[in-house]
Amino acid sequence: MSRIVRIHEYGNASVLKIENLEVPAPASDEVQIAVKAIGINRAEVMFRNHAYLQEAEFPSRLGYEAAGVVSAIGSGVKDINKGDAVSIVPPLDIARWGTYGEVVNVPARLVVKHAKNLSFEKAAAVWMQYVTAWGALVDYGKLTKGDFLIVTAASSSVALAAIQIARMVGAIVIASTRTSNKRQALIDAGAHHVVAVDEEDIVQRVMEITGGVGARLAFDPVVGPSFDKLAASLARGGTLIQYGALSPEPTPFPPFTVLGKSLTLRGYLYSEVVSDDAALERAKDFINGGLESGALAPLIAKIFRLDQIQEAHLFLESNTQVGKVIVTV
Structure with missing residues (x-):
């Protein structure tokens, strides 16, 4: 059983609930990650508020970004191994591959072995x-x-x-x-x-x-x-x-x-980038190059714990931050 954040209705930050759920094994084209840090995005606040492009099907997971350690790989996955430190390019479905939780399954094509000079907190702040x-x-x-x-x-x-x-x-x-x-x-x-x-x-x-x-x-x-x-x-x-x-x-x-x-x-x-394999690879090359050179350096505004997920959303909604809001697991 893993701690997973879900919403059962639209509303303010109080609808974010931490629940103990069983996470299935990854599909053939997926990777399972033991999450160390989660990046919080304005899109997730909008999704929670019913002001986003995607409709929820309750109860719904949510979340676009995370970094952690590969714990399992699907049968068709290559070039990624258990134990790899990775971060996630945001998937196209905020709910199906929601990243708010201790364990997540995500499409293997969106998993990146991030630059070695990045902490999990900063790696979770990269891709969106x-x-x-x-x-x-x-x-x-x-x-x-x-x-x-x-x-x-x-x-x-x-x-x-x-x-x-x-x-x-x-x-x-x-x-x-x-x-x-x-x-x-x-x-x-x-x-x-x-x-x-x-x-x-x-x-x-x-x-x-x-x-x-x-x-x-x-x-x-x-x-x-x-x-x-x-x-x-x-x-x-x-x-x-x-x-x-x-x-x-x-x-x-x-x-x-x-x-x-x-x-x-x-x-x-x-x-537009995530759905185009060629553009995605160009983006990964440019961004990883910038991270390795130091030209790109994620700025973190504040770090919360998973049990403070409601407080993390409220802080983002306050508009007082400069930089990324991160939740550690």
């Missing part, structure tokens, strides 16, 4: 944030040296990964956050410029920073009322990549800005 940012900015956006990039909600784990990846390729990062409280933390995390959007006009600041040209790319998980100004901050021919929809408010579409600047608006999900 870096795969999401890499797929949007490098694989699709072709971000390169000298490009200006706007990263919104900049203290989130994905945004921090985007900042590191942008610096790795030589781009110039303009991080946006609501207030100046996190300004120094974002500069320390690698942002070249920080705009506090509740205190400054982002369009004016971006134009000052870029010499009146605007940014080539914007990477945004929020949309809502800020969408208009974000679009206006882009250069002619620029691209706004939307990878989330955190704002509960309506998103007004700015047709004249989009037409006048010939902008591209691109919806993006990390699953």
Whole structure:
């Protein structure tokens, strides 16, 4: 029997329940992992709140990321052995391969022997944030040296990964956050410029920073009322990549800005990489290379225990963190 987190209904953090369950042997194409650390993601909060792309079938497991030690392998699995220290690229089904628990089964193709310089806690913080940012900015956006990039909600784990990846390729990062409280933390995390959007006009600041040209790319998980100004901050021919929809408010579409600047608006999900074997391998190579060189280094905001899973979700929802929330097992 293993301790597993499940939800029996949608709701606030109190619906997260730790239960003792028997975990079956891995399928032929799966690997079973004794979990040491779990990465907590905004997607799991949205899933729990019934605000996510996937519907739950109760009782439901949940969780996208984990790191641990391989305890069993399916009959068709090669190149992975019992005892290997591994981490998990987020699967495509948040419930079927939920990672909140002591023992999990996951698809073998998504299991990575992570860089040896990583602790289990940091390894559990790698794949959602870096795969999401890499797929949007490098694989699709072709971000390169000298490009200006706007990263919104900049203290989130994905945004921090985007900042590191942008610096790795030589781009110039303009991080946006609501207030100046996190300004120094974002500069320390690698942002070249920080705009506090509740205190400054982002369009004016971006134009000052870029010499009146605007940014080539914007990477945004929020949309809502800020969408208009974000679009206006882009250069002619620029691209706004939307990878989330955190704002509960309506998103007004700015047709004249989009037409006048010939902008591209691109919806993006990390699953575009995970569902494509060739893209997944490119992502693994890029990210592992960055981890080994030190150019990519997961920033952990706070660590909780498994029996504090509700507190971990509440902390993430507080929006006070800078970096990844981790749960140890």
